Amino acid sequence: MEGRKSMTTGLDERYKEKGDTWPQILKFNYEQYGLRTAMRHKHYGIWQTYTWKDYYLNVKGLALGLLSLGFQPGDKLLIIGDNAPHYYYSELAAQADHGVSVGLYSELTPEEIKIIAVNAEAVFAVVEDQEQVDKFFQIKEDLPFLKNVIFWNHKGLAHYKDPILMGYEQVLEKGKEYEKAHTGIFEQNVASGKADDICAIVYTSGTTGSTPKGALHTYQTMRAGTDLYLSLDPWLQQDNVVPYLPPAWMAEQWFGIGCHLLSACALNFAESPATQQRDTHETNPSIVIYRAGIWESQAANVHARILDADPVKRFAFRKLMPIGYRMVEKRRQRQKPGLGLRTLYALADMMLFRHVRKSLGLSNARICYTSGSTLSPDAFRFYHALKLPLKSLYWSTEGGVLSGAMNDDIHPDTVGPVREGVEIRIAQNGELIYRQAGTFIGYQNNPEETSHVFKDGWFYSGDSVSVRDDKHIMFLDRVTDLLVLANGRQLAPQFVESRLRFSPSIRDAWIIPNPDNDYLAAVIVIDYENVSRWAGQNRVPYTAFDDLSQRPEVYDLIKKDIDRINQDLPSDARIKKYVHLNKEFNPNKGELTRNRKLRKAFLRERYQTLIDAVCQDKIEVPIESPVTSGDGQTNTVTTTLHIHSI
16 A cells, blocks of 8 residues: 555644744743643642743753753753653753753663663663662663762652762752853753754663664654644643653653643643542543553443442443443444434433543543553443543554544544554555654664664554555554464454453453464453452452462353453454463563553563463463562462363
């Protein structure tokens, strides 16, 4: 398919002419909206408000402080921590100094930080707290470029005397002193920024390689993705947004940095990842962006709570949800619902749907996005039945934004039509190839990998897709993960895995290959919270996660979900074997990316013994797992996993 053109939409005029760089747009917002709220951050249970003036002055103070410490144009600034205003201050401060931001997730191990810091040639780091500082102490001898580590949370660091450390407020004071001798330098630096300046290195999730790769982006490539989203769904100044992940996630570069700055709306930061859901309820955001797994988990938890509810609520849920599903089907078929259905739907909304939306913190949600992996069709139908305009997006860290649907053109099995300014090709193996203004300019210090995926301006995504007659893109899976069934038909494992994850009893699912591909086999990770609650109610004894996962009663519970899914699968693509893993997949062990996508190549290598046992028709397999005791000693524990057939 050669050079297929995209759908087109216009960009609201108010987003234009604010500047070419993020610091320039921040300065514009400071001058126009100085005392209006830009951010809120819950701290010690209290929401703290930060205006556009606060945002600007923090960026200015930190930028000047970095200059006083020797920060040079082109220098790289690592930023590590949970989502908080300081993360965003740090990114824009580095960019205001003509430097480059490098955002990392707080869960990274010292070794993972070292790999990225060395690759990025990081000169400074801004980190959240003592935990992150301690990680740097373990690796600082291996970081020859590093000059200073700046921390914004002082707790536990009062007696740290290492000269490499500096507190955030201390750097701001240095910035004030520096400005006295260099009047106007911050404003000059901001004004001289250009659209084609490199502004950020965003590291990939690492699903396809042993280490993540750093995608180099300019303001121009970042702005292209931001503009595409704003043309899809205009953001308003009165909008409330709760960022789920920090700008280490590429989507947050577009949403939390770009769309936020251009629209001048308010970001609301949860107190911690553990309180994210509770804090979201308090802010009732109008714009919500979650990865697919979060949407599926929330939907599954609603169903789990209904199972625990009183008989009246269970009856109402069982009777009213089908009304919502009937309305979703009418919309999908572009049919106008009759008066009877509209009346029933309004009644169902009053009695059930609005209460479920409120329980999820989505009462005011007008823009809902999912991305990162395939969303379960069951979850999609569930949210649309609740009157939430959830839509799937397709983008990549390197390739930028490809697609997204308007609210009147949402389909559950697509990621929307190709957006304005994007050209696509489909290779013979089904791989998506595309080019656009938002494509990255290459990998940091990795020209060989760059040449593999970026050729003559075309980005080779590694994803398998198909294009419908209405120009909508259907995402299937990674090309390398597709299964070819015995009859020659291809199957996307993600489709089946997402259906399994919709179950309240299943935390993760992995479809594993078998030599003949005449059936599917599934590795199941149970949802410990929900299954343990079910076990208590049904008097199923167990000691811990590994014991509970292997109970016959739990296998029978999971079989009900598999039977449900098998009804919708072709006979040669049904799950006929399944095994429960004795633990959750762990990103620290390399089994998941930091945004919880399966690293399947790694899993196939680590669990080859399990795969062999399933394919060889064994009924059990011993699995060894390392366990670290309180004194730091690591021992190996062997658990026998049972393999069940259907």
